[in-house]
Amino acid sequence: MKYTTIIGLEIHLQISTRTKAFCSCENGFGKEPNTSVCPVCLGMPGSLPVLNRQYLYRAVKTALALNCEVARRMKFDRKNYFYPDLPKNYQISQYDMPLSQNGFLEIMTTGGIKKIGITRAHMEEDAGKLIHDEGGSSSFIDLNRAGTPLLEIVSEPDISSPDEAYTYLKTLKSVLEYLDVSDCNMEEGSLRCDANISLMPAGEKGLGTKVELKNMNSFKAIRQGLEYEQDRQAKILSSGGVIVQQTRLWNEKKKITELMRTKEEAHDYRYFPDPDLNDFIIERDTVLMLKKSLPEMPRAKMNRFVKEYNLSEYDACLLTSDRRMADFMEESVKLYPKPKVIANWLTGGVQAYLNEHNCRFSQIAINAGMFVDMIRLIDSKLISNNMAKDVLEEMISSGVPAKDIVKKKGFLQITDKTAIESIAADVLQSNPKVKEDYLSGKKNALGFLIGQIMKKSQGKADPVMAGQALKKLLEAGHEGV
């Protein structure tokens, strides 16, 4: 039996602002526990929240970038539940009048571009953090994170595979990085993701019973968790079983999902309008101003790259998925107006380096000037393409200019005609069989001979000149017979 998978994602995004959502405490990660707190974020009796304007603006920008309708009037509600890290035992959130609704995000799938609906993006404050004393019987509470501004981005159940979920997250993350509204760091909890997943027999309509999946701490874990849950549900359904609505936790060590709670244990949050915060009118002028301040988004940039630089969609997509890389591309083109060559080096050598070292473009020490200088070394035949790969790697990891690397390593290409001809003569002499093959018409034998020249010259010979030298010698010899 075949099944269709239906996935919806809920992202909790920490918005980077100078101060917290409703008080003037510094909003940041990594401080001594309970040092960035005040009566308001501690939920002290008598304290009152005041909305941070920078938080509102950044949330509006994000909503606009996700093509959402921004509300004219929004309000804050209280979501009531008891938890030790929730100082007021209610969370200020938004229920029926959220900041924004009805957006979408376009993602690139194997089947082309797909629109994933965004149900809503709403504002809410974060809770604190519990630290359990392993082995001991104590627990500690750090309320530095309490009151941190969040944006909850809820997708429609439009995602149909764990792979698509992964792509959606990658795309969303790149949009957020373009906006510069969050550092999107999953390890530090600034981007958290819960997923709803259900399966339906292929061809049938409606929605299956959904399972909520929590506790996935990396994009990889999200894909693995969804894959595991997809298999688990398919097995249950195939054997005639029934899926029970529940919340499950991803166990990173065992690579399985585990039951957290069933629907019956679900909370009644008793949402109601927070009487400490008035309704907010979001002025249209403010929205327009913020809309104007939006940078070019990855998809628009990609289309432009395809058109202006004559690149493939695939390459343009790869280049624009990282804002820093895209900026780098544009900067380099200004210095060296051959976009195709630059794109090839970026999607080739540079990307390979990033993959190999598992790092991001922003983390490597390279600037457009250095990069373009390296390409110019190839053009002036001082180094070969092959040598350039090594030079690039060295340049990225050390930050030393290509010229200096070439000098230090004696990497200079041999472009002296006489020298190359002399190596070619040697090669022909030690490979009489191949020479004959060529002369008898097997033209591809030339490649082997060029390879031998490169080997003998430790890769320094100009391969084009090597070919020319061989041809000259072979033809001269032939005529001489």
Add this chain to the structure above:
Amino acid sequence: MNNFCKLSAHELADPTAENKIKAADIASSVISRYDEVDSRVSGFVNFDKGAVTDRAARLDNLDESCRQGFSLPNVPVVLKDNICVKGELTTCASKILQGFKPPYDATVVSRLKSAGVLLLGKSNMDEFAFGSSCETSCYGPTKNPYDLERIPGGSSGGAAALIASDQAILALGSDTGGSIRQPAALCGVVGLKPTYGRVSRYGLIAFGSSLDQIGPITKDVRDCAMLLSVIAGYDKLDSTSADVPVPDYTKSLMGAVKGMRIGLPKEYFIQGLDKGVKAKIDEAISVYKGLGADIRQISLPHTEYAVSCYYIIGCSEASSNMARFDGMQYGYRYQEANKKYALIDMCMRTRGEAFGLEAKRRIILGTYSLSSGYYDAYYLKACKVRALIKADFDKAFNECDMILTPTTPTTAFKIGEKIEDPLAMYLSDIFTIPSNLAGIPAISLPCGYDERGLPIGMQLMARHFEEEKLLRAAYSYEQNAGWKKVKPVL
């Protein structure tokens, strides 16, 4: 020894007086009056003689240049126990806040400090302001200075009793459904609930956030105006505070009420209204008539729904506001929790042991009316009724400038008389609740005594931010009423 406490604030802080009275002398006057009467009245909680003496010494040691800007220099002020003072016990008369000392000052407290007052300490109240009789305090009830067997009114009963018994000169209370005006009426003093948003709520431990308002309880109308001038005004720490300029309320006291249209809502003058109260209100109306006011009948048709509407909204908000009291961060904590369910056991027992009966009743009521399946029928409906009540007032204020009613249906009842009957108790605030729902200002001022010698209060209500009008009308009555104020015999 001089009893400075017998003075009013405008007498004590009279800027024309040659020899300013030293704070130390006022402090010892307060302490000796406390020793003399408070064992019978029980108006104070957390009264620390040493702290009062120290504060007075600090005031006296200030440079003359510092004192120049003080508008209420050395005036002794008592605060209801739900107003936060940095480093001072603030317990809302509840066991659950046992030992709680806030790390910050309420905005009204900072403003009082800048006005140079002498802070005395905290006055008794109904636990978390839940009550109309000052009997639900974990410290025990306060007594009405006019009859020690009777309640002083609630929930700011301690504050009203302290002003009536000359133990303090100014007091701040909080009013969610009449908690300033009702005790002011029953103790024969002046109490004002300002417009919602007029005074910052920052640092007031919330009962019903959309209804609560801090306000003055004073000996006379001029003191009320002076105190309001100090505490009113926009506060960036309170999103619900209004950015509206603050007039000098004492300057607006003078002026005639001639031609002022005063409305009498027919819904306030029916069944349950005590005959003695009715008679005194009628006399007050004649005083206004004599002053040239234009008295007319009006109607506030949704008045009968106000009490139920109030209890649903107030308790819903309270149930959420009370959730933070869980033994986790501050206050009382149950210590010997069951190991297996240590956390939930601690939280449940803490709340079970440390909340009083009325607090529990309101938390449960509010939790119920907000829960899914009941929200629409209770909370949402109450919000709709609230809008109708507001509209009633808007309409009425087209026909009149001010509304006059009794503050309470009866004079002070006996301690214990209604404590077992919460519904009867809830009706004590029937005349004061509507103005909280509408957010409009309302004042209660004494208008005589019943045959037992118990004080009777008259209430005046006006449009949003028209405190000036209320104070002027109240002052005009106070100057012309013609009956003599009787101090309680203690």
